[in-house]
Amino acid sequence: MTTSDTSAPAPDAPAPDTDRADEMRERLITRLRAVKALRTEPVVRAVRTVPRHLFAPEFPLGEVYDLTTVLRTRFTDDGAATSSVSATWVQTLMLERAAIRPGMRVLEVGSGGYNAALIAEMVGPTGAVTSIDIDPAVIDRARTHLTRTGYADRVELIVGDAEHGCSDGAPYDRIVVTVAATDLPPAWTRQLVEGGRLVLPLGVRGFQRIYAFTRHGRLLLGETGNHAGFVPMQGLGAPASATVPVTDTVGLTTDADPVPAPENLPGVFALPAHERFTGVRIGGTEPFSTLQMWMATRLPHFATLTGTVDDFPHKPMTRDLTPAMWDGTSLAYLLSPAMPQNPSRCEFVACGHGPGAADMVTLLADHARRWERGHRGGPGPRFLAHPALPPADGVVRTRHTRLLALWDQAEENHGPDWPADPGP
Numbered sequence: 237m238t239t240s241d242t243s244a245p246a247p248d249a250p251a252p253d254t255d256r257a258d259e260m261r262e263r264l265i266t267r268l269r270a271v272k273a274l275r276t277e278p279v280v281r282a283v284r285t286v287p288r289h290l291f292a293p294e295f296p297l298g299e300v301y302d303l304t305t306v307l308r309t310r311f312t313d314d315g316a317a318t319s320s321v322s323a324t325w326v327q328t329l330m331l332e333r334a335a336i337r338p339g340m341r342v343l344e345v346g347s348g349g350y351n352a353a354l355i356a357e358m359v360g361p362t363g364a365v366t367s368i369d370i371d372p373a374v375i376d377r378a379r380t381h382l383t384r385t386g387y388a389d390r391v392e393l394i395v396g397d398a399e400h401g402c403s404d405g406a407p408y409d410r411i412v413v414t415v416a417a418t419d420l421p422p423a424w425t426r427q428l429v430e431g432g433r434l435v436l437p438l439g440v441r442g443f444q445r446i447y448a449f450t451r452h453g454r455l456l457l458g459e460t461g462n463h464a465g466f467v468p469m470q471g472l473g474a475p476a477s478a479t480v481p482v483t484d485t486v487g488l489t490t491d492a493d494p495v496p497a498p499e500n501l502p503g504v505f506a507l508p509a510h511e512r513f514t515g516v517r518i519g520g521t522e523p524f525s526t527l528q529m530w531m532a533t534r535l536p537h538f539a540t541l542t543g544t545v546d547d548f549p550h551k552p553m554t555r556d557l558t559p560a561m562w563d564g565t566s567l568a569y570l571l572s573p574a575m576p577q578n579p580s581r582c583e584f585v586a587c588g589h590g591p592g593a594a595d596m597v598t599l600l601a602d603h604a605r606r607w608e609r610g611h612r613g614g615p616g617p618r619f620l621a622h623p624a625l626p627p628a629d630g631v632v633r634t635r636h637t638r639l640l641a642l643w644d645q646a647e648e649n650h651g652p653d654w655p656a657d658p659g660p
C-alpha cells in the first residue's frame with residue numbers, strides 16, 4: 237500500500253490570524269461543553285492552550301475548529317484515509333474518559349501531534365508522553381508541528397507497529413489508542429500499570445465504539461461509550477474480517493477468528509423469505525445501537541450484511557451494518573421498515589432464507605424483544621476482557637482475548653426512556 241499526503245502548506249503561506257483562531261477555539265470549547273464532550277478543567281485548559289490550527293495548517297480555520305469535522309491527512313492510492321486529525325468532540329471525549337493527571341506516563345497510539353500536545357499539557361512537566369505511529373510520514377509531520385508549537389521536547393515520537401505497544405516509555409498510567417482496533421493485544425495490558433486505563437475505539441463484531449478499560453492483573457474491565465468511526469489499524473492488528481458475497485450487491489462480513497467459510501450462501505437470497513415482525517417499534521431520533529450490540533454479543537454466528545434499501549425485502553437500519561446470523565446454508569437478518577400507518581416510526585422485522593431460516597427468524601425476533609424488555613434506553617454493556625475466559629453465551633472471541641459483554645441485571649428492569657409507542 238502506498239500513501240499520500242494532503243497538500244502541504246507552502247513555505248510562504250500567510251501567518252494564521254491568531255486572534256481569530258483564539259476566538260474560534262473559545263467558541264469550540266462552548267460547543268464541546270454543550271454536547272458534554274468536554275467536562276473537566278484539565279481538558280478545557282489543554283484545549284484552550286494548544287493552537288489546534290498549527291497542527292493542521294492546510295485546512296481552513298472553520299474546519300479545524302468545528303465539532304465534528306475529521307481532517308484527513310493521509311490516503312491510500314484508492315482514496316481511503318489512513319491518517320487524520322480526529323474530530324474535536326472525539327478527542328476531548330477520549331481524554332475525559334482517560335482521566336489523565338499531572339505526572340502520569342501516557343502512550344498515544346496513532347500520532348498526528350495535536351492530541352499528543354493536549355496530553356503533554358495535561359501531564360505537565362513531571363509527566364511523560366510517548367506517541368507511536370506505524371507510518372514514518374505521520375511521525376515526520378507530527379515532529380514538524382510539535383517543533384513549530386514548542387512541544388517537541390515534551391513528546392517522544394516513535395515509528396513502529398503498536399501491536400507490540402511501545403516498551404520505550406512503559407509502564408504507562410494511560411494508553412490512549414486513536415486508531416480503530418478489533419482486538420486487545422497482550423502488550424497493551426502488560427505495559428499498563430495495575431489500575432491503569434486503556435481508552436480506545438474497539439470494533440466488536442463490526443460495531444465500533446469508544447471503550448475505557450481499567451487493568452486488574454490480566455483482566456481489563458471497561459465501559460462502552462459513544463459510537464466512533466476511526467481509521468482501521470494497519471500492521472499485525474489489521475482487521476481480520478472476511479466478506480462473503482451473498483448477491484451481487486449484498487455482502488456478509490464476519491470477524492470471527494478463525495474466519496468461518498459460510499458455504500452455499502450465494503444463492504440463499506433467491507430462496508423463499510421467512511418473515512417475523514417483532515412488535516418492537518422505534519421512531520424519531522431514538523438510537524438503536526444497543527440493539528445492534530445486543531445482537532452482536534448474544535447471537536451465535538453473528539455477522540453483518542452490507543446493502544441498501546433496494547437490496548433487501550425491507551429497509552435496513554444502516555447501509556453497512558445490518559445485524560445477521562448464518563448457519564452455513566441459511567441466513568437471517570433484522571431490518572427496520574417504516575410503519576405504513578406512521579412513516580416516521582419503524583418496526584423491526586426478522587427475515588431469513590434457507591432450510592434453517594424459520595428457527596433463525598424466531599431467535600432474532602426473540603432477541604429484539606429481550607433487548608426491548610431489558611436494555612432499550614440503557615447505556616449498553618460493560619465489557620470484561622481476559623485471554624482465558626471459557627466460551628459461553630455473550631463471550632466474543634478475538635485472536636488475543638475473550639470479551640464478555642456484561643448486560644447488567646439492573647438493566648433488566650430499566651424501561652424505555654422514550655415516549656411509549658402510540659401503535660398503529
Ligand SMILES: C[S@@+](CC[C@H](N)C(=O)[O-])C[C@H]1O[C@@H](n2cnc3c(N)ncnc32)[C@H](O)[C@@H]1O
Pocket residue numbers: 318319320321322344345346347348349350351352368369370371374396397398399414415466467468469470471472473
Ligand atoms: C486517526 S490517526 C491519529 C490521530 C492523532 N492521534 C491526532 O491527534 O491527530 C490514526 C493513526 O494511526 C496510525 N496507525 C495505524 N495502524 C497503526 C499501528 N498498528 N501502530 C501504530 N500506529 C498505527 C495511522 O498511521 C494513523 O496515523
